[in-house]
Amino acid sequence: MKTASGKPQLLDPQLALGAYLDVMLQARPPVQEAAASPSAVAAPAEEQPVVTVPPAAERHVPAWATTRFQVQLFEVAGITLAVPLVKLKGVVPNDQGLTPLPGHSPLFLGVVPYQGVNARVVDTARFILPQDRAARLDADVAARSVHLVMIDEGRWALACNAIGEVVELEANKVKWRGANSRRAWLAGTLIDRMCALLDIDALTETLAGDLA
Numbered sequence: 029m030k031t032a033s034g035k036p037q038l039l040d041p042q043l044a045l046g047a048y049l050d051v052m053l054q055a056r057p058p059v060q061e062a063a064a065s066p067s068a069v070a071a072p073a074e075e076q077p078v079v080t081v082p083p084a085a086e087r088h089v090p091a092w093a094t095t096r097f098q099v100q101l102f103e104v105a106g107i108t109l110a111v112p113l114v115k116l117k118g119v120v121p122n123d124q125g126l127t128p129l130p131g132h133s134p135l136f137l138g139v140v141p142y143q144g145v146n147a148r149v150v151d152t153a154r155f156i157l158p159q160d161r162a163a164r165l166d167a168d169v170a171a172r173s174v175h176l177v178m179i180d181e182g183r184w185a186l187a188c189n190a191i192g193e194v195v196e197l198e199a200n201k202v203k204w205r206g207a208n209s210r211r212a213w214l215a216g217t218l219i220d221r222m223c224a225l226l227d228i229d230a231l232t233e234t235l236a237g238d239l240a
Contacts, residue, residue: 101192
């Protein structure tokens with residue numbers, strides 16, 4: 029988009045995230061079947077009963093969201109994320125320093141001791157952002173790893189630059205992802221806030237696969 033002066037106008041990070049998440053929440057496009065040969069004669073199709081799928085069945089609502097639930101907000105590279113409190117182990121300042129993981133993807137910043145466990149620290153911004161935005165991230169990760177959001181019983185830590193408030197929600201305040209959405213780690217978006225709600229179980233499974 030361009031302004032009246034002809035210069036390109038940059039989207040606000042939260043608005044850009046909203047557009048990105050809307051795409052991520054959509055289901056994968058259906059596989060197109062090959063067209064039948066013109067010479068082939070189609071057999072008469074049998075009439076099939078129409079099955080109506082309830083809208084709720086099309087959305088993946090986690091078990092922890094069947095009643096009112098709380099989420100912890102945190103900020104990464106100007107973007108607000110939310111983690112369910114039932115999936116949160118703790119929030120700590122990153123004041124111990126990280127031990128690098130040689131030979132691993134830049135997605136993994138290193139490990140940090142936490143309650144007797146070496147927690148693997150994730151560059152959260154690099155993980156969630158589209159590739160073009162992730163490529164423009166500053167090589168100095170200190171500013172975006174001021175705090176660590178501990179998940180999966182402390183085995184993983186999500187690096188972030190700020191910790192926000194705790195918010196109480198109901199399921200109808202979340203735009204949940206479709207059953208076949210593009211990113212399993214994205215549980216949905218908070219309707220009243222331009223904010224991504226993380227599916228921690230799917231997120232840790234994805235991270236473990238990337239680290240393997």
